[in-house]
Amino acid sequence: MRIQDVINIVEEIAPLPYAEDFDNVGLLVGDKNEKLSGVLVCLDTLEAVVDEAIEKKCNLIVSFHPIIFSGLKKITGKNYVERVVLKAIKNNIAIYAIHTALDNSFVGVNAKICEVLGLENKKVLIPQENTIKKLLTFVPKKNAETLREALFEVGAGSIGNYDHCSFNINGTGSFKGNDDSNPVIGEKGVTHYEEETQIGITFPKHLERTIVQTLFENHPYEEVAYEITTLENTNQHIGIGMIGELPTPQNPEEFLKFVKERMQTGCIRHSELTDKKVKKVAVLGGSGAFAIPNAIRAGADVYITGDVKYHDFFKAEGRIIIADIGHYESEQFTKNLLVEYLTKKITNFAVVLSVCNTNPVKYL
Missing domain, CATH: 3.40.1390.30 (NIF3 (NGG1p interacting factor 3)-like)
Structure with missing residues (x-):
């Protein structure tokens, strides 16, 4: 290697x-x-x-x-x-x-914290924007299945727990090649009409180069017509921080002692304890004070992170417990x-x- x-x-x-x-x-x-x-x-x-x-x-x-x-x-x-x-x-x-590439991974830093703390039903706390792209292309009907399967094979068409996802519309395409063209179907200088399938398929942005290469390698036309757009859809599998649930609710003091033991930290700095049991827990390894509002909006009972400053603890306002376990300890x-x-x-x-x-x- x-x-x-x-x-x-x-x-x-x-x-x-x-x-x-x-x-x-x-x-x-x-x-x-x-x-x-x-x-x-x-x-x-x-x-x-x-x-x-x-x-x-x-x-x-x-x-x-x-x-x-x-x-x-x-x-x-x-x-x-x-x-x-x-x-x-x-x-x-x-x-x-x-x-931060691993911070934003669904199986990365924050997923590991969730694992150590035994959190279930984990979700991304702050989904990253502009991570989903969409390909539209037009291919002769007889070649559509081959092209679709090739795109599926390299990772296109995966949505959450599903793969091989696409939308297909049949119609008629037209084109006329100039003197320098070398058409696979039809003749140069003559307008040709072909029964085509429009394939719409989404893919994660890091695969764009591979998707385009696969498209060109498996499309029969000399000139490939295609469009790539960036979607605003929320991607629940890429982003920073996570929120999950404890199998059994715990009172705040018991939970913080549990966190101290599991995360092997010498100290937990925290905001004032609330009077409700802890069920939903948000985590963000490293310096995570910026995400306190996100943890509150997500309905977390406790937010675990590091590098929280004095004034940041005031943001709890009795709605959440902010627990600073240390930068190193949260990522160790x-x-x-x-x-x-x-x-x-x-x-x-x-x-x-x-x-x-x-x-x-x-x-x-």
Whole structure:
């Protein structure tokens, strides 16, 4: 295998087009065509993590957080970011970061928190906009089934729990080729009428290049007529944060103690407890104060996240319990998620879980 092969596997569950615009994801350091020796998975790529990769003979580090977030004008080793990049380059180690692409995945960071807390009936808290596209194309009636099946095969036509979804209208198409044309059906210079099927089919935006390529490879016409539009439909399988339900309601104090144990945190900062039992729980790994209004609108009894500031706790207003469990603590199981996934997909190379605790926050 090569490094690019691992990248392809990771991007199956977290396609980069769904990362937030501010983020810096993908291959940050290294050559994607290098042969793979092993994969080390971590939350943050620090010098100690690069040392661990060297020791364990892993030439690819898959990191949740990107070590390079803003531009580097010099790489002289004057700070921890530059030292990591220098050490990785010197030792021919590639660094790949997934960050908000995995945050927005339905099986990503927040799904893992839901799993650890035993939440059921999970849904995306803030669906990402403009993630669904629609293809309209026109094909001879006799070729419609072949084209549809080819598009289904590469991922078009999936809606929630259903696949092979399309809408088809039969009608008559017309065209006349000029002197430079080479029509598959009809003759150049003569208007031709053909019984055609209009195929309408939706697809996730990260598949657009594949969908168009498949369309051209399986369409019989010399010139393919098609339209691609972006839909405003809500996509409940791509977006940040999640909300789920506890199997059995708990009183607030019991639930927070349960969260502290399950999420292995030394401290939970929270707003004033309410007097109702906890059933619906919203979660958002990392810095999630911005989503407090979304959690309230979704009817959550408790909102679990990190990096909540003093004034943000006032937004609870007795309608919700805001629980700050810590940035690292809310994301710590992400590397376990990635190791479990990669181990199933890659059986002939070592996929190693980093043992480095990269949490910069300490508790007395």
